Amino acid sequence: MNDDQLSGEGRDITGKVKETAGNVTGNSSLQGEGVAGQLSGKAQKAYGAATEAFSGGVGPMVEQAKGFARKRPFAAAALAGVVGLAVLNTLRGKR
Structure with a gap:
């Protein structure tokens, strides 16, 4: 696992926490930030996986x-x- 994958996993988890907090508190802005964080985390994990796959x-x-x-x-x-x-x-x- 490379740095991009680890960083992406962190963003994904942080996004899930923000989305859940937004759902619980009814804060749609926080919920939206969470969803955006999850998407960017998944994209970064995919980029990391692709670079790792093509590195050899x-x-x-x-x-x-x-x-x-x-x-x-x-x-x-x-x-x-x-x-x-x-x-x-x-x-x-x-x-």
């Missing part, structure tokens, strides 16, 4: 994908089909 380069991920496809060819084909349909639906909706 894409080579290890390619090897993992190949290993997965060799071990579970039907699951790999199903996953590829689902991703393909998602891309087609996304492109079709942008006309």
Whole structure:
């Protein structure tokens, strides 16, 4: 776990506390700050996870994908089909 993930977790927890306090006291401003804090914390955790995943380069991920496809060819084909349909639906909706 890197610094971005830890910091993001802290923001997420702080946001949850603020949202709960806002709910209990009826303070909508505090509640909104809590929700915003949670969102920024989740985004920072995702950024930290992505940087950690790509820190070793894409080579290890390619090897993992190949290993997965060799071990579970039907699951790999199903996953590829689902991703393909998602891309087609996304492109079709942008006309």
